[in-house]
Amino acid sequence: MIMINGGSSSGKSGIIRCLQAVLPDPWLALGTDTLVEAMPASLQTSEGGIGFAADGEVVVGPEFRRLEAAWIEGVAAMARAGARVVVDEVFLGGASSQRRWLDALDGLRVLWVGVRCDAAVAAGREVARGDRTVGMAATQAESVHRGVRYDLEVDSTHAEAMECARAVAAHVV
Numbered sequence: 001m002i003m004i005n006g007g008s009s010s011g012k013s014g015i016i017r018c019l020q021a022v023l024p025d026p027w028l029a030l031g032t033d034t035l036v037e038a039m040p041a042s043l044q045t046s047e048g049g050i051g052f053a054a055d056g057e058v059v060v061g062p063e064f065r066r067l068e069a070a071w072i073e074g075v076a077a078m079a080r081a082g083a084r085v086v087v088d089e090v091f092l093g094g095a096s097s098q099r100r101w102l103d104a105l106d107g108l109r110v111l112w113v114g115v116r117c118d119a120a121v122a123a124g125r126e127v128a129r130g131d132r133t134v135g136m137a138a139t140q141a142e143s144v145h146r147g148v149r150y151d152l153e154v155d156s157t158h159a160e161a162m163e164c165a166r167a168v169a170a171h172v173v
Helices: 012-022 032-038 062-080 095-104 119-129 136-143 161-169
Strands: 002-006 028-031 050-052 058-060 085-089 111-116 152-155
Touching: 002 012, 002 095, 012 028, 012 085, 012 161, 028 032, 032 062, 032 085, 058 062, 062 085, 062 095, 085 095, 111 161, 119 136, 152 161
Parallel strands: 002 085, 002 111, 028 085, 111 152
Antiparallel strands: 050 058
């Protein structure tokens, strides 16, 4: 498994698409956006689900956490069944978010990758995308990395996605 963590609009998805192109074996790309998109719309409008504040803050409730825990276990089961999986994550809780994954992935080989990006650059990408709440990128740029331990970090501020992907691929055994 490859676990890629970074803030919104830091370039994770582009790096993952490039990784899929350069790695010799097929890798499934799954991510937190996959989980959110799979949830019913009602969980995006209730206190128990996930909410996006006007300033970009992301608030998650207990129902979201319950479904997230099941999803994490499911991703781990896929990896245990032999699938190569690269996960696009946003560790909103920093180290505590990583801990949830560490527990589920116990016994699996995982490459932990941090994707850093200057907050101003990520904010510019966020506006250009048009599909994110403005402010998420700046809010998450550093907070998602607090207390998180990585095997490798890449910085997409000035590096292209393919350059970052090649750096990650060089560490895949």
